[in-house]
Amino acid sequence: MSGTAERHVVADADEIDNGERIVTQIKGREITVFRYDGDYYAYLNWCAHQGGPCGEGTLTGTSIASYDRETGEVDSYWGREGEILNCPWHGWEYDLTTGDCLSRTGVTLPSYPVEIEDGEIVVTL
Amino acid sequence: MASTAEKTTPFADTTVVDTDVHLSIPFDELAEYCDEPYRSITKYPTYTPVHRGGWNRYMGGKIETEKQNVQTADALYEKICVEFGIDYPLINAFPVLNSVPEDDRAVELMYAYNDYLLDNFLDEYDQFLGLCTVATQEPETAAEEIDRMATEKSIEGLYLLNSGAQPPLGDPVYDVIYQAAEENGLHVAYHASAGAPFAKDFPVQDTQFNRFLENHMLAHPWAHMMTMSSLIVNGTPAKFPDLNFSFLEAGVSWVPYMMFRFNKEYSMRRSEAPLLEKSPEEYIRDQFYISTQPIGEPNDPNHLQQIIDVMGTDSLMLSTDYPHWDFDHPDALDQQVRQFGDEEARERILSGTAIEAFELSI
Numbered sequence A: 001m002s003g004t005a006e007r008h009v010v011a012d013a014d015e016i017d018n019g020e021r022i023v024t025q026i027k028g029r030e031i032t033v034f035r036y037d038g039d040y041y042a043y044l045n046w047c048a049h050q051g052g053p054c055g056e057g058t059l060t061g062t063s064i065a066s067y068d069r070e071t072g073e074v075d076s077y078w079g080r081e082g083e084i085l086n087c088p089w090h091g092w093e094y095d096l097t098t099g100d101c102l103s104r105t106g107v108t109l110p111s112y113p114v115e116i117e118d119g120e121i122v123v124t125l
Numbered sequence B: 001m002a003s004t005a006e007k008t009t010p011f012a013d014t015t016v017v018d019t020d021v022h023l024s025i026p027f028d029e030l031a032e033y034c035d036e037p038y039r040s041i042t043k044y045p046t047y048t049p050v051h052r053g054g055w056n057r058y059m060g061g062k063i064e065t066e067k068q069n070v071q072t073a074d075a076l077y078e079k080i081c082v083e084f085g086i087d088y089p090l091i092n093a094f095p096v097l098n099s100v101p102e103d104d105r106a107v108e109l110m111y112a113y114n115d116y117l118l119d120n121f122l123d124e125y126d127q128f129l130g131l132c133t134v135a136t137q138e139p140e141t142a143a144e145e146i147d148r149m150a151t152e153k154s155i156e157g158l159y160l161l162n163s164g165a166q167p168p169l170g171d172p173v174y175d176v177i178y179q180a181a182e183e184n185g186l187h188v189a190y191h192a193s194a195g196a197p198f199a200k201d202f203p204v205q206d207t208q209f210n211r212f213l214e215n216h217m218l219a220h221p222w223a224h225m226m227t228m229s230s231l232i233v234n235g236t237p238a239k240f241p242d243l244n245f246s247f248l249e250a251g252v253s254w255v256p257y258m259m260f261r262f263n264k265e266y267s268m269r270r271s272e273a274p275l276l277e278k279s280p281e282e283y284i285r286d287q288f289y290i291s292t293q294p295i296g297e298p299n300d301p302n303h304l305q306q307i308i309d310v311m312g313t314d315s316l317m318l319s320t321d322y323p324h325w326d327f328d329h330p331d332a333l334d335q336q337v338r339q340f341g342d343e344e345a346r347e348r349i350l351s352g353t354a355i356e357a358f359e360l361s362i
């Protein structure tokens, strides 16, 4: 660990529209701050797969499916539009709201606390 | 041109050869290297001049389409040599000639790809090395092209698309190609491909699968297994003992299976492969080389190391497959090797094995 956590103002809150993001450098780390559905999220822009810039990937939905053992039916649909972050290199999918990787149990993007203070986005790191 | 990139990557003190770097050539530029009527066909294709099936490769925009950012020598140098830290990329033109339905057009495109590669890339940087495109449809013509290209200093081997090559590539009709390779001291690299070339060999599977994931899972290992079976049973490595062969873009894990099953089957049916003078495993270990991408991702990294140990670093050569969507960043493999291997093993995989396999004078 390098020193104690500090507060960093990264932008004015209204600089990021809903569904948008900014990429910023804090303490030598590249961090992507997203705004989605009224909340803000800050993740390391470094994919757990091979280090791709996952924070710069598209935000889309994804295919979701379940199997009903009683009826033998598969229920499959496209959902969570705008909540899935896709790494542009090889397509690893991350849940924007948690940072969890959808295909690998236990893999989560490092995240940082974000708060809005006096109309500014503050990341603590 | 600059001879060594300023390196800031983990490879600063190590020589690195990348055995599978592709071009993505705009077809209107390639057309300029063709004579008529091929020029117009390449320029104004019905669909695309070299079609690759209609699959959803880029997941509806979830990932970048084939990276268009390396279409010049300078851009490729910047990405591969500077950013990735590769000293010597072995570049192929990515010719998907087995999905060209007319044999004469495939031959014309072979010349075009080779001249394009030389003019626009290999002549630009000293450390750019290249593979000669071979259209396998007309083996005699291919042999003449190999003789022509072998005079180019930067050409270190041949690039044969094995998916969709018919008959399979150990068939004696191709011996003229292997003879030309051996006489000219050129390595033979096989590269597989999903989509249309896969559909040529496995039409039922291609039409019956419903997702590209199924197709892409099998396209590369199936093509390589087919080629390896054909080469060994026909005795190609025994006929051409000075030739080295490599298999690109299926990772490494399929190879132990082939070696061990081949030993077993060969002992039961030796009379069907009478040219062999030693076990299939020995031919594979002695003359066949394997490029690492796409390196497997077992849940327990120890298991990948066990496969690398079975193969031995004398057979393994780093590859990235850049700029394709499933490329491996070179650091991914390097981290694995650093974690488990010694510096000598690392040196073999990053460059030593490729230098030996391609007899690179670098």
Ligand code: FES
Binding pocket: A047, A048, A049, A050, A051, A052, A053, A054, A087, A088, A089, A090, A091, A092
């Ligand atoms: S580096 Fe992100 S998916 Fe591979």
